[in-house]
Amino acid sequence: xxxxxxxxxxxxxxxxxxxxxxxxxxxxxxxxxxxxxxxxxxxxxxxxxxxxxxxxxxxxxxxxxxxxxxxxxxxxxxxxxxxxxxxxxxxxxxxxxxxxxxxxxxxxxxxxxxxxxxxxxxxxxxxxxxxxxxxxxxxxxxxxxxxxxxxxxxxxxxxxxxxxxxxxxxxxxxxxxxxxxxxxxxxxxxxxxxxxxxxxxxxxxxxxxxxxxxxxxxxxxxxxxxxxxxxxxxxxxxxxxxxxxxxxxxxxxxxxxxxxxxxxxxxxxxxxxxxxxxxxxxxxxxxxxxxxxxxxxxxxxxxxxxxxxxxxxxxxxxxxxxxxxxxxxxxxxxxxxxxxxxxxxxxxxxxxxxxxxxxxxxxxxxxxxxxxxxxxxxxxxxxxxxxxxxxxxxxxxxxxxxxxxxxxx
Ligand SMILES: Cc1cc2nc3c(=O)[nH]c(=O)nc-3n(C[C@H](O)[C@H](O)[C@H](O)COP(=O)(O)OP(=O)(O)OC[C@H]3O[C@@H](n4cnc5c(N)ncnc54)[C@H](O)[C@@H]3O)c2cc1C
Numbered sequence: 169x170x171x172x173x174x175x176x177x178x179x180x181x182x183x184x185x186x187x188x189x190x191x192x193x194x195x196x197x198x199x200x201x202x203x204x205x206x207x208x209x210x211x212x213x214x215x216x217x218x219x220x221x222x223x224x225x226x227x228x229x230x231x232x233x234x235x236x237x238x239x240x241x242x243x244x245x246x247x248x249x250x251x252x253x254x255x256x257x258x259x260x261x262x263x264x265x266x267x268x269x270x271x272x273x274x275x276x277x278x279x280x281x282x283x284x285x286x287x288x289x290x291x292x293x294x295x296x297x298x299x300x301x302x303x304x305x306x307x308x309x310x311x312x313x314x315x316x317x318x319x320x321x322x323x324x325x326x327x328x329x330x331x332x333x334x335x336x337x338x339x340x341x342x343x344x345x346x347x348x349x350x351x352x353x354x355x356x357x358x359x360x361x362x363x364x365x366x367x368x369x370x371x372x373x374x375x376x377x378x379x380x381x382x383x384x385x386x387x388x389x390x391x392x393x394x395x396x397x398x399x400x401x402x403x404x405x406x407x408x409x410x411x412x413x414x415x416x417x418x419x420x421x422x423x424x425x426x427x428x429x430x431x432x433x434x435x436x437x438x439x440x441x442x443x444x445x446x447x448x449x450x451x452x453x454x455x456x457x458x459x460x461x462x463x464x465x466x467x468x469x470x471x472x473x474x475x476x477x478x479x480x481x482x483x484x485x486x487x488x489x490x491x492x493x494x495x496x497x498x499x500x501x502x503x504x505x506x507x508x509x510x511x512x513x514x515x516x517x518x519x520x521x522x523x524x525x526x527x528x529x530x531x532x533x534x535x536x537x538x539x540x541x542x543x544x545x546x547x548x549x550x551x552x553x554x555x556x557x558x559x560x561x562x563x564x565x566x567x568x569x570x571x572x573x574x575x576x577x
Contacts, residue, residue: 172199175478176261176271178205178251178416181213182464183277183445185232186471194479198245200337201269203261207248208301209235209331216304217407218494222335223308236382246326256419256438265335273478274437276417276428276443277471280410280462280566285320288381294389295404298329307405311336314402315516317469318342318391318501320379321407324418328363329405329507330371333421340371341399343391345378355512355526358538365522366441412460425449427460433477434470441475444470445496454553455484455535463491484498489544501543503550517540525549526562532576534559544571 175191177184180202188200204210210222216336239244246263253262260268282297284290294314296307317333319326324346330340340350348359363373375396381392382404391399414424422431423437427449434442434450445467449460451555473485491527509528516524525545528536537549548571552559558576563569 171173173271173272174429175200175273175275176269177202177275177277178204179277179279179413179445179447180206180210180245180247180465181277181279181445182210183208183230183279183447183471184230184275184557187275187277187444187474188238188243189233189241190472190475191223191478192243194481196475196479198239198272201246202238203249203251203263203269204245205248206300206302209233209238209245211301212464213300214492216301217298217325217332220301220360221298221304221307221329222332226419239408250549251416253418254441256420256441259440272440274441275474276447277439277467278416279414280412280466283333283409285379285406285408287379287381289384289389290406292382292384292389294402294479295408298325299410302459307403310403311338314338316340316388316401316403318379318399318401318404319407320391320404321409322346322373322375323352323407323409324350326405326407327366328493329407330366331369333405334369335496336500341401342366342371342373343377343379343399344373344375347376349373349375353431354538355509355528356508357512357514357518358526360500361518361524361540365496365498366535380458410462410498412449414447414486417443417447422546430470432473433482434474434485435477442474444474447565450485451458452489452505454488454556455507456497457507459489459505461489463489464523465490488550496538499543501539501546502527502536503539503546504553504575506536506538509535513561515545515564515567516540527561528562532558532561534561534576548572 212230215230240443250264251261268297316339319330319342322342334340337434350359383390388402412427417428418424428443430448469487491502506528511529513527518524523541525542539546560576563574
């Protein structure tokens with residue numbers, strides 16, 4: 169490969185960190201420039217609502233790689249720099265500072281940004297969102313003096329944030345607009361379980377309650393809700409989901425829907441432009457469907473897929489989606505996609521305990537497992553899904569049947 173060839177990666181997070189290093193490992197000899205608008209080296213985003221927020225980890229401890237490893241691989245990191253346009257005819261990108269940079273291959277890893285809550289007062293002081301280190305540093309500063317917090321949004325990030333603040337002694341209320349927390353992502357049994365644990369840990373959970381405004385008061389903030397009482401709080405944190413950063417790609421004429429469309433090699437509709445991570449709308453052969461995933465393993469796997477294709481060692485992307493969430497002493501591990509399930513089999517004591525697994529089925533087909541403090545169930549489910557081994561719901565429902573014997577005869 170000629171040394172003069174250049175790769176530019178836009179966005180400097182999980183997908184970029186993996187793609188850049190994988191390119192070097194795969195023998196790419198040209199230049200690699202990573203351009204990210206955050207002024208920090210790529211860091212692990214999941215701890216933001218967990219160990220980093222609760223003060224158990226400092227920023228140096230959540231970096232994906234130390235600065236030296238990018239330097240050693242001759243990867244140029246342009247941090248605190250925003251790309252504002254892509255010119256596909258001249259194969260250049262434009263930065264906010266007016267710099268024009270040429271690429272031979274361009275990789276889009278711009279991820280996603282927070283969805284704003286469309287109510288009056290969401291921009292007030294002491295109202296926060298949580299997507300990057302700057303957000304969390306501001307939250308941590310407020311936590312030093314705050315006594316009460318309202319979290320708007322009962323998804324994983326909202327609940328992780330609630331757990332982290334509760335552990336630091338704040339009185340925390342979670343508002344969920346839907347009838348149950350985690351409604352979009354999990355079965356009712358799991359929502360009930362998480363509600364119980366949060367209540368046991370002292371978090372107040374209000375379901376079916378929306379915030380219609382946030383007001384500044386003499387003592388702090390007031391969250392106006394549809395229910396009879398409004399909620400006073402020292403701080404409010406909003407976690408109601410994210411939006412993929414597709415605008416640069418759309419303006420450059422690439423095919424874009426709920427994410428930048430890519431093929432099995434993570435190539436966009438322009439063969440010299442790739443995309444990886446939260447920003448992609450991609451096909452998953454295991455589920456025969458197009459999806460957009462917000463998960464670190466996906467960003468990492470797609471990064472490897474891009475590097476393999478650019479260095480002429482194509483390997484199509486076909487990974488099993490998996491995720492995790494940590495709240496209090498609960499380690500949730502999820503393998504597969506439960507979308508469209510019509511039956512759930514629970515193994516373990518979900519009613520009173522804190523360790524169990526929920527196996528999701530559609531008809532006879534095993535789709536996914538949610539395992540709480542149950543790593544063996546997670547691994548068993550993950551391996552079964554990856555290998556295409558179907559499980560038998562009736563055998564799984566029998567607590568006496570050991571896992572390895574629960575496969576469909
Ligand atoms: C609080 C929190 C907790 C999470 N917990 C988990 C978890 O437990 N498990 C899990 O699997 N996943 C978790 N996730 C999701 C996970 O962090 C994402 O899936 C992952 O960060 C995706 O990586 P990415 O590289 O695709 O994009 P991102 O991490 O979104 O990074 C994209 C980067 O590109 C930058 N950028 C965007 N546009 C431009 C531009 N024009 N110019 C320059 N730079 C630009 C952005 O600022 C950002 O730094 C969590 C996310 C959050 C926020």
